[in-house]
Every structure is written in structure tokens, then in C-alpha cells.
Amino acid sequence: MVRKVIETFKKDKWVLYLCADLTMLLQQTIKKVLEQVIQDSLGIAVAEEELIIQRTKTEFEGDYTLVLFGLVKKYKLNPEQIGSSIGEAACQKEPQLFKSYNLLKGFLNFSIQDQCLVDFLGTTYSNPQFGKAPVHAKRVMVEYSSPNTNKPLHLGHLRNIFLGWSIAELLKERGYVVTKSCVVNDRGIHICKSMIAWELFAQGATPTTTGQKGDHFVGDYYVKFNEAHKVQIEEGIAAGLTKEQAEKEAPIMKATQQLLQDWEAGKPEVLALWNRMNQWVYEGFEETYNKIGADFDKTYYESKTYLLGKKFVEQGLTDGVFYKKEDGSIWIDLTPAGLDEKLVLRKDGTSVYITQDLGLAEQKFQEYQYEQSIYVIADEQNYHMKVLQLILQKLNKPYANGIYHLSYGMVELPSGKMKSREGTVVDADDLIAEMIEVARTKTEELGKVKDFDAEELQKLYHTLALGALKFYLLRVDPKKKMIFNPQESIDFQGFTGPFIQYTYARIQSILRKESPTASLSMENKLEKEEKELLITVEQFPAILEQAVAEHNPSVVALYVFTVAKLFNSFYTQHSIISAPTDATRQLRLRLAALTATVIKRSMTLLGIEVPSRM
């Protein structure tokens, strides 16, 4: 399904926004050259997508490989023959690009001229903006986080927030004009539950009097509601009611329903309490958002937007897209699209969830005229989002096709799903506090920053803790559900944020001793490790473009890990400061500087800071 959507976007205009700087990329250049070479030497006009160019596997000689099978099959050619004639012609035509070629089965492996890469390094090493595309003013809205105001943020929200934030930043980096938005579900039965419980049990307590963070404070009353409700359900069942009846008829539930009606009627004292409790929650959220570096350009409140969708119902009825049933409820028939019939307005005239979302989509478009509107929402709402888009399409809304559901898998624990009723929900604030503690312990064990003052240490712990957490949640393909293993998440070795942060700190340590000097010439022969690192680093802009096209930050996480690994491998085998010649030292300093830039840019786009020492 996801793949289909991506394809649709490709056919549409999404990927056509590919920026000019991509044509500078080595792989693209090779493709273009080979396209021409094949035309010249074989007289075949191949389409660009027919050419498969990939990195040469490490066990073979070469850097980039043209896979010949496709051509062989389509044009009924002999791989040996066309391989050597393409290879020969390419090396002759572009001697400054190709050093040599070799042919193995259907694979034509090219070695890139060292000088070509050295030139790239020379022009790029001091560019802190490497990877950034010029602004092209395509507008995108990214909605993420969207919490309920009855309880604090948890691990699931974190995956959502990190993903949404990162995808927004990636879009900006590639030239889009992005609005980050958040919808706060501030009304409804859930907040009324917390309100009732507070009225019944709090005796006037507030976050100030208890010293609690506001969102946790309110969340506790939500828990208290459920506890009281449970007791009353049991009483009801004991009195002979069915479970469903007992749930509905419980006095505390009745009171909650009454409160919701009073809220909708605008009863002043109810609104006052509602405002007050939401305010506590917002203060708590704000603190957490600041801690994790989340930010929004626009916040929508459900209490202000939930009525907007009703206009749609009228329009839909007029257009014949919706129909009215005898009881007065209004529906849309989506069975032709393979879905069901869907209610859009209750018989009492109140709107349902989908109706609200229709209204909000319209409002967002009125305000921002987006071309793409990305919703970062868990995959349990795939059906809902499909319906939303389908209805908007049927209503001929111009923005309907721009809706993209960035559907991510739920976070589970090794023990199974997180369940609030069983108390297995991992609280965001608690988790971050734990991570910071682990960062502190490990840092103290290693004892490398003993000269840091208290403030610098706090900053470092925070950087490492959030680096570990964000990387852990972002390194997995968003659309797959993931298992959060607490043991693993605090790991600082291997495929982790701190490993990459460490690599960056190492480079900074070198660059503090000596920075590259522009005037010095560079060696133009590359060691194997230098070359591999340089070729990988060169792909950075293409990686970003891929991450954007796929709406997938894990592409960046995987890539930056590869870069860090390659650097570390190079680092242990070759000395930078004590390189054999000045020219080599210069080259390695620049390579180190460019690697640091790529690491820093990648990590920044994932929302992760990098320390200069750790």
C-alpha cells in the first residue's frame, strides 16, 4: 500500500521536484555518461531507468557497477562483448572520470579516478551546507504529535514526534516550505473523565500544591477515574447488570456524560475547570517538548475545529456524494472503492471523528495552501485515513490528492503491547530521565571529560541520552512496528546514536589540533579506506532526497552509521595528523572535516545533537 502511494507521488509531481544539485552527483553523472556511451558505441538509445548503476560489492575491484543483464536480455546481446565495448568506450570518452574497468559475468565494474574525488573533496570540504537544496517553495504541512490532554506523553508519542519532526526538517533541507502542525485533542469524553475524578477526589489539589508536572497530575486523575469506574462496574454486575450495562450505568460514567453535555452547552464553571486542567497539561507538554526539541508552527485545538466539518455534510448532500437515512443520520457509500458505508453525521446532528477531520483538512488548506499534507499517525488508523482522502476526493477538493498518511507501526515492548490498563506504558519523561542517568554513569566510568563543569556535563548527558533514544526510534523503517527493548535502547555501542556522536567527537578532537589549510595542495592518490569513505560521503544529497521521497528518516540513520563506521575504520589504519606527507595530511584533514559535516547534518536532521567532546 505504502509503495503504491509512493508510486502515485512519483507519477504525480512529488519526485519531479528533484533539485538541480543532484545532477552533480557521481552516480547520476556516471549514468548520464554511460547512457551516451551506449548510444555511441552500440547505437542503442537506452532510457535512464534501464541502466542499473550500483556500488561495487567490496569483494570485487571497482567503485561503481553497471549491471548488464537487463540490456543483454532486452537487446539480445552478448554480455562479454557489450561489456568490454562499453567499458572501453567509457574509459576513452571520460578518462578523468573512469580510471579502469573490469568485467565479471554480467557486471561491468568501473574504478573512479582518484583525482575526480579529490577535486570533489577540495570544493566541498569547507561547505557546512553540503546536502542542502535551494528553496523551491513547494508547501508541505506536517502534522504530528496530536496528543489527548488527559494523560502525559508516552513512548508511542515519542516515535510519532521524532518521525514527524525529522521528516519536516528533511523536507526543509531539500527546499520545501514546511509548516509543522499539531492537533490537540482537548475536548471529549476523555478529558471529562479526568475532570470528574479531580472533582471527586482531589480536594482542591493542583500541580503546584503537589509539586507534580501538570500532565502527570491530570493523568493521575484519569487513572483514578478508571479505578473508580472499575469498582462501580463490578458493583453493577453484582447487581445483575450485563457488563455493557454496568459500564454505561456506573454513576461516575453518568456524571462524566453529564459533564460532556454541560461542556457542549457552554456551562461556565465546567469550561473554567476544563480550561484550568488543560492548562496544567499544556505546561507539562511544553516542558517535555522543550526537553526533546519538538516544535510546532501551528497548533490546532479540537475544541475550536470540531464543528468545522458540518459544512461538508451540506455540500456532500447537495452534490449527492452523501445520503440521508430515514432516522436522519447522514452517510457515504464507499463500497465501490472496496470500503464500507461510513457515517458522517449522527442522527442527532453531531459530527463524528471523520467529519472533524474533513473540516480540519479544509481549514489547513485555506490557511496554508499546501501541496502536500502529511499526517504522522499510527497504522491503526490506516482505514480512517483512506476514508478521509477518499471522501475529499469525492467532494472534488483540490487538496485531496496531496494528503499523505505517514503511517508508522506501533511501538511494542518485548513483553508485548503497551497497555495503560496494565500499567505497561512507558512514560516519556521517565524514560528520558533514565537515559540521562545511563549517560551519566557511562561518561563517569570512562572519565574523559573530567574538566567539564556541572553545566557542560548536564548538557552532555542530555545530548547523549536523547541521541541514543532518538536514534533507536528512528533507525527502523517507520511503517514497520518495532520492539522497544529497554536494555538495547540504552546501548551506546554499535548501531546507536552515541557511536556516531563519538565518531564526530573524535574528528573534532583532530580538527582542534589542526584544521585544513586551503592553500596547501592535496595528494591525489587515495588509499582504499579514503576512497571508500569519500565515495560514500559524496552520496549524501542523494540519500536525503531518497529519505524525503520515501518519507523515511531511517534511510538517513542507516547512512550516517555507515559513514561513521567507514571513518572509524580509516582512522585506525591511517594517521591524519602524522600522515606521511603534507599533501596527504591536507587531504585527510579535509576528508575528516567533510565527514564531520555529513555526520552533523545527518544527525541534526534526525533531531540529534553532536558533542565536540565526550
Place this chain on the structure above:
RNA sequence: GGUCCGGUAGCUCAGUUGAAUAGAGCAACUGCCUUCUAAGCAGUAGGUCAUUGGUUUGAAUCCAAUCCGGAUCACCA
């Protein structure tokens, strides 16, 4: 039941517009700090890519069937 998603090393994950001997990290084992930060590097071991059949010069990748797991199909949000 309908629709959709997933199943790759002990664990967590890459690889899926078909392409070379299926890759990482963790865990296990072996080496490497008088040399730019060992939060590192090098190596060993670990696989019936859920199963079966098909298409193909070539399948983890495409098709069909089956098994297993999950999501969803509310006048909840």
C-alpha cells in the same frame, strides 16, 4: 468473515523497481591502547530468507496457495 500489513542469524533490524558467495548491530568467542578519544578497530562463529509450487538466464525480492502474527471493518476518538 472482508480488507490491509508483516514473517530474513539466538535477539533487534538492513536488503524487496529481480542480479555477484543474503548484510549490520547486540549477545558469544579471539586478538589490538608508550601512536590523532578503545563509547573504537580487526577477526571467528552463527541462515531451509515461514512453507509449497510457479514465472525467469537469475527469486529473500514477482505470482498463486497454505501456515503463523498483527491492525482494521463503531452513531469511540
